[in-house]
Amino acid sequence: MSELLEVKNLSVSFSTSSGEVQAVRNVSFSLKAGEVLAVVGESGCGKSVLCKSIMKLLPSNAKIKQGSITVNGADITAYRERDMCRLRGKLFSMVFQDPMTALNPTMTVGAQIAEAVRVREPGISKTGLRDRVMQLMDLVGIDSPGERMEQYPYHFSGGMRQRSVMAIALAGNPRILFADEPTTALDVTIQAQILDLFRDIQKKLGTATVFVTHDFGVVAGVADRVAVMYAGKIVEIGTAEEIFYDARHPYTWGLMKSLPAFSKGQDTLYTIPGMPPTLVNPPKGDVFACRNEYALEIDYQEEPPMFRVTDTHYAATWLLDERAPKVVSPVGGIKV
Amino acid sequence: MSEKKTDGEILLDIRHLTHIFSFPKRVTVKAVNDVSFQIRRGEIFGLVGESGSGKSTIARCIMNIYRPCAGEIIYKGVNVCDLKQLRKNKRMLDTTRQLIFQDSSSSLNPRMKVCDIIEEPMRIQRTNPPRGSYRAEAEFQLYYVGMDASYLDKYPAELSGGQRQRVAIARALAMEPELLVADEPIASLDVSIQAQIVNLFRHLKKEHGFSFLFIAHDLSMVEFLCDRAGVMYKGELVETAPVKKLFENPQHPYTKRLLAAVPIPDPGRERARKGNRW
Numbered sequence: 120m121s122e123l124l125e126v127k128n129l130s131v132s133f134s135t136s137s138g139e140v141q142a143v144r145n146v147s148f149s150l151k152a153g154e155v156l157a158v159v160g161e162s163g164c165g166k167s168v169l170c171k172s173i174m175k176l177l178p179s180n181a182k183i184k185q186g187s188i189t190v191n192g193a194d195i196t197a198y199r200e201r202d203m204c205r206l207r208g209k210l211f212s213m214v215f216q217d218p219m220t221a222l223n224p225t226m227t228v229g230a231q232i233a234e235a236v237r238v239r240e241p242g243i244s245k246t247g248l249r250d251r252v253m254q255l256m257d258l259v260g261i262d263s264p265g266e267r268m269e270q271y272p273y274h275f276s277g278g279m280r281q282r283s284v285m286a287i288a289l290a291g292n293p294r295i296l297f298a299d300e301p302t303t304a305l306d307v308t309i310q311a312q313i314l315d316l317f318r319d320i321q322k323k324l325g326t327a328t329v330f331v332t333h334d335f336g337v338v339a340g341v342a343d344r345v346a347v348m349y350a351g352k353i354v355e356i357g358t359a360e361e362i363f364y365d366a367r368h369p370y371t372w373g374l375m376k377s378l379p380a381f382s383k384g385q386d387t388l389y390t391i392p393g394m395p396p397t398l399v400n401p402p403k404g405d406v407f408a409c410r411n412e413y414a415l416e417i418d419y420q421e422e423p424p425m426f427r428v429t430d431t432h433y434a435a436t437w438l439l440d441e442r443a444p445k446v447v448s449p450v451g452g453i454k455v
Numbered sequence: 456m457s458e459k460k461t462d463g464e465i466l467l468d469i470r471h472l473t474h475i476f477s478f479p480k481r482v483t484v485k486a487v488n489d490v491s492f493q494i495r496r497g498e499i500f501g502l503v504g505e506s507g508s509g510k511s512t513i514a515r516c517i518m519n520i521y522r523p524c525a526g527e528i529i530y531k532g533v534n535v536c537d538l539k540q541l542r543k544n545k546r547m548l549d550t551t552r553q554l555i556f557q558d559s560s561s562s563l564n565p566r567m568k569v570c571d572i573i574e575e576p577m578r579i580q581r582t583n584p585p586r587g588s589y590r591a592e593a594e595f596q597l598y599y600v601g602m603d604a605s606y607l608d609k610y611p612a613e614l615s616g617g618q619r620q621r622v623a624i625a626r627a628l629a630m631e632p633e634l635l636v637a638d639e640p641i642a643s644l645d646v647s648i649q650a651q652i653v654n655l656f657r658h659l660k661k662e663h664g665f666s667f668l669f670i671a672h673d674l675s676m677v678e679f680l681c682d683r684a685g686v687m688y689k690g691e692l693v694e695t696a697p698v699k700k701l702f703e704n705p706q707h708p709y710t711k712r713l714l715a716a717v718p719i720p721d722p723g724r725e726r727a728r729k730g731n732r733w
Contacts, residue, residue, distance in 0.1 A: 161648075306672035307674060308712065334646055336718035339719060339722045363722050373647070379650075379678065379679040388679065
């Protein structure tokens with residue numbers, strides 16, 4: 120399979136009154152057609168900024184400092200707003216976290232989906248438009264679309280709203296879908312339905328998906344590959360099996376250990392000590408070192424490169440250097 | 456824990472609680488329908504169910520924010536639904552029951568400093584601060600939830616989500632309550648921060664014998680934290696059982712469905728399960 124999206128050494132900074140915030144630092148990854156990549160990390164580690172910088176939806180004080188974004192073989196790093204407008208919706212689109220703020224409360228749901236369709240296909244006839252909207256609502260699993268399209272977002276439950284947002288995102292048949300914590304605002308049963316829907320749509324349409332979340336439980340069901348982000352960097356990337364059964368980075372271990380499924384029968388849950396660093400002046404060396412119980416001396420001086428574990432699995436920790444002491448991973452496939 | 460507080464004494468007894476919301480055009484919604492359960496002293500009782508199943512309405516009835524349409528809520532022998540008894544025991548009820556809300560960014564006043572937020576309930580109740588001043592008391596409570604004195608003069612906007620939730624907990628603890636009602640206290644937090652807050656709850660229960668009503672939709676957290684749990688579905692309490700029994704041997708079909716929806720952090724097993732579901 121060819122690479123649909125390739126991001127190389129991307130760095131994004133925000134200029135604020137307290138200095139330059141380095142939200143994304145030297146991130147490289149690629150996405151194949153029809154693949155689901157999950158991006159996992161704590162809040163404030165740059166997951167959303169990464170998605171938005173690829174779609175160029177960042178506020179004006181943000182700047183891509185270096186790196187390149189290649190989509191479908193074309194370098195879009197220097198694209199201007201007018202060029203991006205042509206790509207958005209057709210090539211990639213985005214599903215946001217909170218379906219209530221993503222939808223317009225004064226328009227019917229049908230009209231909002233129709234708007235997205237009309238932008239992509241300006242010449243579409245009235246009946247053709249209606250059919251397409253019905254078809255989209257059917258695709259995302261909204262029952263009796265004929266009646267539902269006349270209703271307003273407040274008639275819809277949280278799960279139904281998220282389905283409508285997905286219908287809008289899928290209106291232009293995008294090749295890549297960015298989903299920014301699409302299930303965080305939903306409860307468990309609805310979350311399971313939406314996750315099933317993501318898998319279903321991905322199988323039907325072959326849409327590649329970048330799935331942003333902080334919950335490892337969600338990742339296991341949807342992702343083909345997983346990237347773990349910390350303080351603006353990807354610290355570990357690999358296939359879902361490699362990350363869940365053979366994680367190498369101490370931060371990945373920490374995130375997994377804090378899941379209640381891992382601490383079953385124990386008295387307390389594991390927590391990663393300390394707080395994520397501010398990204399105004401990231402500390403020297405490995406930014407995770409001060410929270411890392413396995414930190415080596417070199418962690419405080421030099422940033423670790425991405426070490427290769429297998430052809431698909433890379434991790435940025437000095438523990439993988441041949442000179443480092445051998446550490447046995449505390450997590451290896453969670454037994455539930 | 457002092458000897459007087461015996462474990463197993465029923466602290467909160469909810470009997471046949473019903474609450475109906477009325478809307479214009481004679482539309483009514485039965486948010487809570489004939490719900491009965493008890494919370495014993497020193498127990499963490501979990502209440503789970505999907506959104507709209509009436510969990511928060513129960514919490515609000517317990518805290519006298521809503522007046523239930525039918526049923527009784529007996530807290531320490533006082534029927535809190537009876538206005539006469541409520542007036543008579545107002546101070547006791549106001550100090551020993553505390554509520555923690557889901558969204559800490561909207562339940563803390565953005566114009567008040569952390570120290571003022573924690574001191575406010577003490578000022579309102581005019582309690583005698585055992586540590587000399589209100590500020591010292593606020594500092595102690597803040598320290599207790601794992602934050603140091605440097606946060607006293609900060610505003611909520613300067614804190615992270617987990618820290619704000621800790622301040623909300625410190626404010627509730629300032630009155631040294633006996634019953635804490637936590638309405639989805641961890642739903643909007645990161646996984647690693649959730650673990651910190653849950654550990655704090657465990658610690659509070661163990662060291663001080665607080666009783667909790669813990670409302671959540673995250674079943675794995677309920678399994679870890681609670682002693683007993685009740686499952687709500689469309690306003691009715693469909694199953695109540697000790698947590699271990701509830702998770703190992705669910706009786707009600709809705710409980711089974713709820714348990715099946717919990718994602719397993721294991722790709723192999725999760726995919727095998729998906730295959731079966733379709």
